[in-house]
Amino acid sequence: MFLQMRAEVEDALEAALDTLDLPTEDLGIEEPPEDVDAVLASSAAFRLAGEVGAPPPKVAADVADAIDVDSLTYVSAATTQGPYVNFLPSDAYFAETLDAATDDDFGRLPDRETSVVVEHTSANPTGPVHVGRARNPIIGDAVARVLDYAGYDVDRHYYVNDAGRQIAVFTWAYETFDESDLPEPERDSPEYEMVRYYRKGNSFLEDGDADEVETAEAEIQAILQGLEEGDEETYERVAEVVDTVLGGMQATLGRLPAEFDEFVKETRFMRDGSTDELVDRLQGLDCAVYEDDAWQLDLPDFEKNLVFLRSDGTSLYTTRDLAHHEWKFDNYDRAVTVLGEDHKLQADQLSAALDLLGNDTDQLRQVFYSWVNLPEGGMSTREGTGIDLDDLLDEAIARAREEVESRLDDRSRGELDDEDVERIAHQVGIGAVRYDIVSKQPTKGITFEWDRALDFEAQSAPYVQYIHARCCGILDEVETVPSDADFDALTEPEARDLLRVIAQFPAVIEEAAEDLQPHSVATYTRTLAETFNAFYRECPVLDADPETRAARLALVAGTRHTVANALDAIGVEAPTSM
RNA sequence: GGGCACGUAGCUCAGUCCGGAUAGAGCGUCGGACUUCUAAUCCGACGGUCGUGGGUUCGAAUCCCACCGUGCCCGCCA
Numbered sequence: 001m002f003l004q005m006r007a008e009v010e011d012a013l014e015a016a017l018d019t020l021d022l023p024t025e026d027l028g029i030e031e032p033p034e035d036v037d038a039v040l041a042s043s044a045a046f047r048l049a050g051e052v053g054a055p056p057p058k059v060a061a062d063v064a065d066a067i068d069v070d071s072l073t074y075v076s077a078a079t080t081q082g083p084y085v086n087f088l089p090s091d092a093y094f095a096e097t098l099d100a101a102t103d104d105d106f107g108r109l110p111d112r113e114t115s116v117v118v119e120h121t122s123a124n125p126t127g128p129v130h131v132g133r134a135r136n137p138i139i140g141d142a143v144a145r146v147l148d149y150a151g152y153d154v155d156r157h158y159y160v161n162d163a164g165r166q167i168a169v170f171t172w173a174y175e176t177f178d179e180s181d182l183p184e185p186e187r188d189s190p191e192y193e194m195v196r197y198y199r200k201g202n203s204f205l206e207d208g209d210a211d212e213v214e215t216a217e218a219e220i221q222a223i224l225q226g227l228e229e230g231d232e233e234t235y236e237r238v239a240e241v242v243d244t245v246l247g248g249m250q251a252t253l254g255r256l257p258a259e260f261d262e263f264v265k266e267t268r269f270m271r272d273g274s275t276d277e278l279v280d281r282l283q284g285l286d287c288a289v290y291e292d293d294a295w296q297l298d299l300p301d302f303e304k305n306l307v308f309l310r311s312d313g314t315s316l317y318t319t320r321d322l323a324h325h326e327w328k329f330d331n332y333d334r335a336v337t338v339l340g341e342d343h344k345l346q347a348d349q350l351s352a353a354l355d356l357l358g359n360d361t362d363q364l365r366q367v368f369y370s371w372v373n374l375p376e377g378g379m380s381t382r383e384g385t386g387i388d389l390d391d392l393l394d395e396a397i398a399r400a401r402e403e404v405e406s407r408l409d410d411r412s413r414g415e416l417d418d419e420d421v422e423r424i425a426h427q428v429g430i431g432a433v434r435y436d437i438v439s440k441q442p443t444k445g446i447t448f449e450w451d452r453a454l455d456f457e458a459q460s461a462p463y464v465q466y467i468h469a470r471c472c473g474i475l476d477e478v479e480t481v482p483s484d485a486d487f488d489a490l491t492e493p494e495a496r497d498l499l500r501v502i503a504q505f506p507a508v509i510e511e512a513a514e515d516l517q518p519h520s521v522a523t524y525t526r527t528l529a530e531t532f533n534a535f536y537r538e539c540p541v542l543d544a545d546p547e548t549r550a551a552r553l554a555l556v557a558g559t560r561h562t563v564a565n566a567l568d569a570i571g572v573e574a575p576t577s578m
Numbered sequence: 579g580g581g582c583a584c585g586u587a588g589c590u591c592a593g594u595c596c597g598g599a600u601a602g603a604g605c606g607u608c609g610g611a612c613u614u615c616u617a618a619u620c621c622g623a624c625g626g627u628c629g630u631g632g633g634u635u636c637g638a639a640u641c642c643c644a645c646c647g648u649g650c651c652c653g654c655c656a
Contacts, residue, residue: 033599043598046636056636084599124656164656294654303580303652310654317656341650344582370583370649403618411616428618440591443583445649452590452605459591459604462618474615515595523592526603533619542615556615578618 001097002039002507005074009040009087012075016066022048038079038086039093039500045083056083094496095487097503098551101558102483107505107565109151109513116152117328118144120338121253121260122159124166125245127195128187129252130386131448132379135369137258138437140338142518142570143367147336149569150513155261155332159324162242163266164317168223170194171241172216173201187390191248194241195381202382228314230271238267252390256434256571269323275315278323278357282308285356299352306349318346322353329359336516338367341443367516369442375449387448393430399454400429400462404578420577427573428462429454435461438570439522461572464525464563467532469578471560474541478553485554489547494535495555501531502562509569518570525566532559 006029014024028044045060052059060080067078067085076090100106120140123133141156148154161167174197182196205213226234246263253259269275279295282288287298293311308319328335339347347366355361371378379386404424408416416424436453440446456462475481490496508524511517541552564574 028598030596030598034602036599041599046598049636082599161656166656292654296654307654312654314654316654321656341583343651343656345651346656348582368583373649407616407618410612441584444591445584455590455605456618457605458618460618463604466616466618470616470619477615519592523603526592530603536615537620540615578616 001074001093001100001503003510005039005087005089005093005503006507008072008074009042012067012072012078013042013044013063013085015068016063017044017048019066020062022051022063032084032086036081036086037088039089039503040087042085042087043083045085049083059083060085089500091487093503094490094499097499098485098487098490098554098558101502101561102481102554104561105565106558106561107509107569108149109506109509111153112151114152114334115155115332116147116334116336117155117157117332118147118336118338119157119159119328120144121258122161123249124161124164124381125191125242125249126166126170126198127245127381128189128191129249129389130379130381131389131392132372132386134256134389134392134433135372135437135442135446136338136340137253137256138434138571139367139369139442139518141256141258142434142438142521143336143338143516145569145571146509146512146516146518146521149509149565152334152513156259158260158263159321160242160246160263160265161317162238163227163270163320165220165224167238167242168220168227169201169205170198170245171223171238172219173197173204174241175237176216176219177201177204186388189248189251189390191245191252194245194248195384199382199384224314227267227270235267235271252393255390255393255430258571264324266317266320266324269320269327270315274323274327275320278326279309279315279319281357282319282322282353287356297349297353297356299349299356302349302352304345304349306353308353318350318353321350322357325350325354325364326357326359329354329363334363334365336365336367338369341368341370344368365516367442370445372437372446372448375447392433392453395450396429396433396454397425398429400432400456401425403428403456416577424575424578427575428456428465428578431461431465431567431572432456434570435464435522435572438572439519439526441517441519459526461567462578464529464567465572465575466578467529467536468560468563468567468574469576470532470536471556471563472576474556475553475560477542481553481557482550485551486547487551487554489551490555492535492539494531494538495552498531498535498555498559501528502558505562505566508566512569521566521570525563525570528559528563528566532563535559 009029010027013027017024026044026047028042030041030043032038032041045056048059049056060083064078064080064085069075069078074090074093075087077088079086118140121137144154144156177197177200182200185192185196223234283295289296289298294307295309296305296307298305307316351361351364404421432454508521512520539552541556544552567574
């Protein structure tokens with residue numbers, strides 16, 4: 001209802017200013033502080049004071065008087081407090097919110113008939129997913145979910161680098177070294193087994209005998225050339241390595257869960273001729289230059305040229321990515337990419353080049369995040385430094401299990417069997433990891449520390465999940481939730497506050513989708529949880545008189561849908577008991 | 579050296595895009611609340627030159643400039 005009320009207030013305020021012959025381009029609509037009883041306010045009087053020649057409070061009073069409150073549905077009164085015009089919610093605002101929240105799909109916005117492809121993770125298939133990379137799938141999946149809630153038709157893509165030098169090194173190493181020369185794998189899983197070849201290959205190239213390294217380099221070059229020339233056998237050799245490793249990584253990502261509609265391979269754009277075709281078009285651009293035997297774009301506003309064809313005639317990652325993005329534009333209305341901040345320059349150049357090729361780059365947006373580091377430094381697959389995401393998730397689940405078990409003895413209700421304990425441990429453990437990452441602004445740096453990442457207390461996933469379990473606990477005691485609940489029975493301020501917070505959920509989704517900021521949904525879940533806890537403390541539900549009980553049950557049901565959907569929008573599960 | 583990001587309570591973070599009402603949480607510390615729908619909860623206290631210095635404005639954590647600190651980038655790597 002918040003979205004509807006805001007629209008109504010905008011119209012009413014504009015009409016009022018128009019009546020007073022005042023400019024309407026700055027309505028100054030904002031949300032008042034908590035202790036003010038209004039849902040919306042306007043600070044326009046500050047700016048209009050000069051124009052009118054009267055002090056702001058006087059202007060505010062005139063504006064408030066000029067508003068035709070009787071014609072408004074969701075506003076009961078327009079009052080003033082100093083220079084502010086405050087808009088108070090009407091009974092209809094509360095009543096319709098209570099009604100809307102009884103829908104299982106509350107918060108889901110109408111279909112926009114717009115397709116969006118969200119590309120995220122796209123980590124090189126070289127080994128186990130480590131925590132340094134984990135921010136990408138968690139943010140990416142949340143962005144996709146939020147867009148889905150906001151009414152977009154979303155596809156999730158993982159762009160697979162199966163054509164670069166690292167993959168050629170990996171293929172060579174896999175075919176060259178014998179398993180008996182390798183250490184035991186850290187886990188019984190394909191990517192853990194395979195990464196041993198990759199690490200061995202890299203250290204060989206660094207420290208090996210000069211002649212042998214030269215032979216190896218020739219072999220690696222042959223693989224790269226084979227891919228460039230479209231040699232079928234080379235594709236198959238590389239694909240064996242890539243698909244095996246990717247399969248293992250996919251299993252780990254699935255635990256988050258981060259799932260994909262499509263794994264788009266880079267070689268696809270080499271094989272179908274689109275990269276060659278793109279190179280032709282790039283060469284025809286005004287800013288295309290041939291320098292040092294290589295084709296480059298001398299992009300305006302960039303210090304560094306963008307090389308798109310090496311002196312040996314082969315394409316580069318960026319060249320193929322340009323073809324990839326044109327393919328996205330052909331198939332989707334919008335494209336979002338989640339990238340590490342180290343790709344910022346590359347992404348800006350990509351965008352500039354796409355623009356020069358005649359694409360509408362307004363439909364392309366990036367979300368950048370900064371790396372997760374360890375207190376002692378960065379994480380690297382090649383060096384084998386870092387914490388594997390599998391280990392983090394295992395530890396999170398183990399700690400959550402301990403928490404559940406330690407609480408079994410003093411539970412006042414709801415016996416849990418072994419299956420429940422395991423379910424809760426997974427929901428809470430993985431939820432805590434996701435929530436910890438998704439709730440922070442992506443651009444801020446994170447230093448990974450076990451205890452901080454796995455804190456199950458306030459401002460964490462379990463804090464929010466707990467109110468869902470509490471709602472479920474109450475609702476379990478009744479046969480049905482009354483459908484004709486009367487919000488008038490919700491007289492306590494805690495109940496009204498809760499209803500106000502619930503009313504905002506669709507607006508939270510809309511804004512998070514618009515700004516591609518899922519962390520604001522996480523912030524919202526915390527506010528919702530705090531407000532519900534106040535209600536829970538002050539307003540007994542089951543023992544209330546019939547009319548109050550019915551209304552409070554409806555409010556609990558609405559809270560349950562809201563918290564479940566808000567958590568779902570950021571990819572955190574909502575346990576029915578804890 | 580140049581570009582981009584970040585700097586808010588002892589610690590971890592919201593708020594910054596779109597300037598407005600006494601700058602909000604959690605953790606930690608201290609003190610309270612389970613015969614009442616789950617205490618992974620709640621209530622209270624303590625805690626802040628919003629990196630620094632200028633500027634714009636009736637009003638700046640928020641916009642502009644300079645500086646300091648930290649991170650990332652500046653490959654015919656990805």
